[in-house]
Amino acid sequence: METNKMIQVELMETAPGLASISREHPFKLPEHYFEKAEVAILESIKINEAAKEVLLSENKEHLFKLPANYFDDLPGSILYKIKEEEINSATSKKGIVRFVGKNKWWMAAAASVLIVISLSIFKQAAVPSFVSTINNDTTYLLLESASALPDQMVVDLYLESQATTFTNSVIANNEVNYLMEAADLNNEYINSL
Amino acid sequence: MSTSNSLLQEQQIISDQEILIAFNDASKKEKAFTWLLHRDQKKIYWFIRRMVIDHDDANDLVQEVFIKVWKSLAGFRGESKITTWLYRIASNLTITFLEQKKKKFSHIELSEGDDLKEKLYSGTYCDGNKIQMKLQEAILTLPNTQRLIFQLRYYDELKYEEISEITGTTVGGLKANYHIAAKKVEAFIKETD
Numbered sequence: 001m002e003t004n005k006m007i008q009v010e011l012m013e014t015a016p017g018l019a020s021i022s023r024e025h026p027f028k029l030p031e032h033y034f035e036k037a038e039v040a041i042l043e044s045i046k047i048n049e050a051a052k053e054v055l056l057s058e059n060k061e062h063l064f065k066l067p068a069n070y071f072d073d074l075p076g077s078i079l080y081k082i083k084e085e086e087i088n089s090a091t092s093k094k095g096i097v098r099f100v101g102k103n104k105w106w107m108a109a110a111a112s113v114l115i116v117i118s119l120s121i122f123k124q125a126a127v128p129s130f131v132s133t134i135n136n137d138t139t140y141l142l143l144e145s146a147s148a149l150p151d152q153m154v155v156d157l158y159l160e161s162q163a164t165t166f167t168n169s170v171i172a173n174n175e176v177n178y179l180m181e182a183a184d185l186n187n188e189y190i191n192s193l
Numbered sequence: 194m195s196t197s198n199s200l201l202q203e204q205q206i207i208s209d210q211e212i213l214i215a216f217n218d219a220s221k222k223e224k225a226f227t228w229l230l231h232r233d234q235k236k237i238y239w240f241i242r243r244m245v246i247d248h249d250d251a252n253d254l255v256q257e258v259f260i261k262v263w264k265s266l267a268g269f270r271g272e273s274k275i276t277t278w279l280y281r282i283a284s285n286l287t288i289t290f291l292e293q294k295k296k297k298f299s300h301i302e303l304s305e306g307d308d309l310k311e312k313l314y315s316g317t318y319c320d321g322n323k324i325q326m327k328l329q330e331a332i333l334t335l336p337n338t339q340r341l342i343f344q345l346r347y348y349d350e351l352k353y354e355e356i357s358e359i360t361g362t363t364v365g366g367l368k369a370n371y372h373i374a375a376k377k378v379e380a381f382i383k384e385t386d
Contacts, residue, residue, distance in 0.1 A: 003350055003351075003352055004350055007350055011347075015375040015379035017379045017383060018375055018382070021382070024321070025243065026313075026322070026326055027246075027248075027318060027319055029318060034234060037238070038231070041230060041256050041259045041260070042223070044256060048260065
């Protein structure tokens with residue numbers, strides 16, 4: 001009671017406007033809330049306790065059965081498995097080494113053949129794509145040296161440019177025309193071939 | 194009815210000592226806990242309710258507080274009053290709840306304060322006069338920790354020493370906080386009048 005008065009005096013000094021307002025609040029409760037809440041709290045506690053009892057119950061270890069002497073035999077069987085795995089992995093490593101050791105000349109020859117075949121396939125596949133992506137600088141160089149090219153090569157380039165699309169041909173049609181000029185060749189000559 | 198009232202009165206003045214002795218006796222444990230519920234549940238409910246506004250949220254938190262108490266009361270060392278300890282548990286749970294709410298609202302325009310204000314005006318169990326509503330609205334403008342200190346002093350009428358035990362703040366700090374909070378609340382009421 002003394003505290004109430006002290007709090008009121010303190011409030012009068014700090015915030016007299018607030019001190020003059022009633023402390024009643026606007027919050028309401030459902031009917032018989034506290035009685036029901038008490039029951040609900042005790043119910044939740046009982047449920048929690050029951051769950052805890054089940055979890056801590058000594059019976060839990062009897063829910064599952066074990067083979068006779070399971071735990072006595074367990075360390076031995078684990079060690080046996082570990083050793084077995086160690087032996088297996090050592091054997092498989094040795095096997096690989098022995099195979100390679102015995103057949104190293106035969107394997108080296110096979111690898112060489114494989115490399116040669118792969119390279120020839122790569123060369124065949126790579127050349128067209130390389131030629132088709134020939135850039136402008138390369139074309140310029142080709143034109144620069146056109147007079148030095150054999151006539152037949154220039155003719156072949158011309159025929160190829162006529163037979164293929166722009167993107168697939170070695171050089172573009174107009175570039176072939178320059179090439180032909182540079183090589184002192186003309187359409188009449190080509191037609192006469 | 195009169196018997197039940199006198200029983201309730203008897204239980205309300207039951208001491209911490211009696212509750213603790215009975216609680217540690219397995220045959221009286223539940224009875225002791227019921228005494229504690231009768232004695233303190235209203236204080237704790239109203240403290241939480243004024244902080245979270247919504248009845249359902251308050252109900253959940255009260256249950257959580259008392260379930261925690263059931264689990265830990267046997268180990269209670271009696272360094273403070275049981276009620277102070279209950280307030281401490283309730284404060285921690287309430288502040289955690291409000292912080293979670295704040296995080297939930299951090300990415301949208303509505304703030305946690307706006308949400309509580311909306312609950313104040315649209316809640317099922319909120320119905321007060323203009324002054325009462327304005328006072329609650331003013332209190333809601335305070336930061337959560339300051340609001341908690343204000344509630345404990347203004348409504349629960351606790352001594353600063355008790356509030357210090359609950360919040361872990363120094364008495365000096367509490368006095369300063371309460372003074373600022375009271376001024377802010379008064380100013381809000383005057384400004385919006």
